[in-house]
Amino acid sequence: MGEKIVFPLNYEGYLKKGLFAFEEGNLQLAEEWIGKAIAIKQADDILPLYLMLLQETDQAEKSLEMIKEIRPDIAAAVSVDDIDFLYLKGLLQSGAFDMAREQIDARKKTFGLSMEHQFALEQLEADVEKVELKKLETKLKKSSEILRAEKNIDTQPFHKQQVYAQQLKELEDDQFGKLAQRLLLNNKLHRMLKTEIIHQFLERGLRPSLTVRLDGSEEKLDLARVVPLIETKTYKEGMAYIQEEIANKNPALAGAVENGFFMQLSLLYPFEDRTISSVPEWLDVLCRIYSGTAGTGEPGELAIRDQIERLEKRLTELFGFF
Structure with a gap:
């Protein structure tokens, strides 16, 4: 009496439930059940499916971590098996575009690459370019909106000025520097937000000498001599x-x-x-x-x-x- 009953881990049971969920199109449930099976045994035939499920359920970082554990040297490899393609897709999904492009280029130079693999790598490369272009378009649109909003910023209440100051973080350094300089001279921008803008300079590692109007009078501020509050x-x-x-x-x-x-x-x-x-x-x-x-x-x-x-x-x- 009182002895603890230990139930055996059921690899086959978890796997069957996961595969059934996958066939039914329930990727979230499939990832959950197959994940439990993988935790018991990392079978080579089922591992690529699980990594794919991680990526399809917005867990690209987790899939990359697992791939690097299985293949610590994958970044230096020029192989083109299933794990390699999942690695490349994981890099793309996680936003590591430069790394993804570098890894794709390395594998395209692999000797004896089949037409199928060549096409798959070119498709991945096109996907990288498509996502990069989309992000660039979004960034340019956002930058334009931020620059236009500056014209009316001094008529806005504090909470809107505060949102605007946070949006400056989305600008590239050169755009940010020019706009921030103008804002630090704007008498109607709240003093608290000028402190926020100075901190953004420091966070970016930008330490220029600026002309500012923080408390009415205009003066020079050398950010090389300034530390965070x-x-x-x-x-x-x-x-x-x-x-x-x-x-x-x-x-x-x-x-x-x-x-x-x-x-x-x-x-x-x-x-x-x-x-x-x-x-x-x-x-x-x-x-x-x-x-x-x-x-x-x-x-x-x-x-x-x-x-x-x-x-x-x-x-x-x-x-x-x-």
Whole structure:
């Protein structure tokens, strides 16, 4: 009594169910059942069918991983068997067009290639070109839409400006650079989004010297000297201070201060140190404001309160855009 009953793994049963589902045209179910059979035994006669099912059910990456496990040297091979063609199709489906083209070219040079295989490789090559052309057309259309939308961007509410800023990621570096430069000079583009655009420059590895208008006046900004906001000295010092001096005493307040501090820095970046000369003093005042504690009345605190209030007002206006 109480002994565990172990049921044997049923390779034949899984395989029959999978093949029946395949004959019925239910590829999703066929992949599921044949996958269970393959997990028990990777039979050479059924493996190509399973790899094909993975690709037909939008699992090209998984099929490629399995092919590379079975044939670690396949990228250096010039063979043209079923696994090779599934490998080439997997590359195409996963968007690795350059690799797919390179692998197809290598196999087209295989000595003694049959007419059937030659035709199949040419068909795959045509498929690569067709998908590449389609993607290029879509990209060009999207780029045109983004460039046209710039004309009216300064009349749009914040949430639409925010969507637009995200769409800039779809542009090539040269297009992005020219458009982003104009946007950084646009007085009516929200300051928060200018911070986003600067970060996009950094993410692309572009570090030009720009003319910007972030807070009214025009000035030069050398991105070679700029780091992402969360890597700035001001941000790091602020987060450390919040954890060491506030979090243990009042976790809820620490969370609010951390969020508020980050939003304020987003409005000041990358010139945050011009406004925040002392991070501890700034955060102490911010804590008193958020906790409703009366101020000391000292001139230094009053100056910081005034700066924080101006930033908070801009944030309130920001959320009022929605």
